[in-house]
Amino acid sequence: MSYADNRPSWDIFCRVIDNFGDVGVCWRLARQLAAEHGLAVRLWVDDLAAFRRLCPAIDAGRAVQSWQGVNIRLWPEPFPEVEPAGVVIEAFACELPERYVRAMAARVARPRWINLEYLSAEAWVGECHGLASPSPRWPLTKHFFFPGFAEETGGLLLERDLLARRRAFRADSAAQAAFWQTLGLLPPEEDEIRLSLFCYPASPTAELFTCWGDGAQSLTCLVPEGVAGAAIADFFGVEAVAAGAALRRGNLLVRIVPFLDQEAYDRLLWSCDGNVVRGEDSFVRGLWAARPMLWQPYPQAEIAHLHKLEAFLDRYCVGLDAPAAAALAAMWRAWSHGEGVALAWPAFRAHWTTIEKHAETWAGDHAAQGDLASKLVLFCSDRL
Ligand code: TRH
Numbered sequence: 391m392s393y394a395d396n397r398p399s400w401d402i403f404c405r406v407i408d409n410f411g412d413v414g415v416c417w418r419l420a421r422q423l424a425a426e427h428g429l430a431v432r433l434w435v436d437d438l439a440a441f442r443r444l445c446p447a448i449d450a451g452r453a454v455q456s457w458q459g460v461n462i463r464l465w466p467e468p469f470p471e472v473e474p475a476g477v478v479i480e481a482f483a484c485e486l487p488e489r490y491v492r493a494m495a496a497r498v499a500r501p502r503w504i505n506l507e508y509l510s511a512e513a514w515v516g517e518c519h520g521l522a523s524p525s526p527r528w529p530l531t532k533h534f535f536f537p538g539f540a541e542e543t544g545g546l547l548l549e550r551d552l553l554a555r556r557r558a559f560r561a562d563s564a565a566q567a568a569f570w571q572t573l574g575l576l577p578p579e580e581d582e583i584r585l586s587l588f589c590y591p592a593s594p595t596a597e598l599f600t601c602w603g604d605g606a607q608s609l610t611c612l613v614p615e616g617v618a619g620a621a622i623a624d625f626f627g628v629e630a631v632a633a634g635a636a637l638r639r640g641n642l643l644v645r646i647v648p649f650l651d652q653e654a655y656d657r658l659l660w661s662c663d664g665n666v667v668r669g670e671d672s673f674v675r676g677l678w679a680a681r682p683m684l685w686q687p688y689p690q691a692e693i694a695h696l697h698k699l700e701a702f703l704d705r706y707c708v709g710l711d712a713p714a715a716a717a718l719a720a721m722w723r724a725w726s727h728g729e730g731v732a733l734a735w736p737a738f739r740a741h742w743t744t745i746e747k748h749a750e751t752w753a754g755d756h757a758a759q760g761d762l763a764s765k766l767v768l769f770c771s772d773r774l
Pocket of ligand 1: 407408409410411412413414415443444508588614617648649650651652653655668669670671672673688
């Protein structure tokens, strides 16, 4: 019996360029397509060791394995002869193997070929979403599918029950205490603020830590192992940091926790009072966590990421009162530009409650717009 049985078959191709975003998005999408849409999903990944970081159940030495309803394959070089699926997702323009494209072209019922793009809040995304690009070489047409924040885009990844699970978890102090225990932590003290930190190696952590350490309130910052490790070690004057480390400066306590699987990372975001997130997938998860957050887009050439930041701020601040919006924008800009962080923090903190209410409303409104996996399934079935 083939991996697809009688279900519609989908192939997702993912190359790990650097970091975790590419495989993070593909893995989340693959699971959702299998679990919520009854599809037979094969996920081809060229770097199983990187994948394993977000999903420790993966055996990096096995070329074929199944987990959580997804058939996972190592993307080998040279690529073998395989029967292409009915829908083929080329994630982030990763370029499909030529042998596979030839097999797609040879199929009587030509597969749907989708290029899944990176997320951006910029206005052009809505105009480019869904555009067709006929191949100059093959009798095949590729369509561009853009995730995004507006109705006319491909939407955001969101599992059907995510917000309900988040609410239930937040209402359950025993579940929260059990989660903290898995990280070797007690629940937060009355007057403690607890934040998670996921940032880039060059993010201005030293300035942020100095400002938190000098602050009046006790602040615990939870950092998954491997995140900004050199900068943190440098700041505290130690050689290296590893999971379990506890480092103090004034009112700041930095705790290094293990790098979590995606489900546990969600629980971390839900459990903290606020979160520092980055890139694409943790950013979206931070939005669904609906706590005040600080986002840094993936640094790109020619400051393209700063345009992404401004475009998102324009959308996100709609409906937020002007002083809180100004404080939030100043803080996010300082964090991404790498200057003025300590100056921006007090106002950001002062508007915390307003920002938190806004985050909850924003999540509810955007969840109602339809999620990426459902939009993608509809987009492909419309074209079958
Ligand atoms: O790792 P990133 O910086 O990924 C980036 C961006 O996606 C960017 O768009 C892309 O061009 C570049 O990679 C190549 O950040 P991102 O997108 O948040 O992905 C991180 C993934 O790691 C996400 O799926 C959440 C997951 N994660 C865990 O599962 N456990 C953890 O402990 C942490 C910190 C993250």
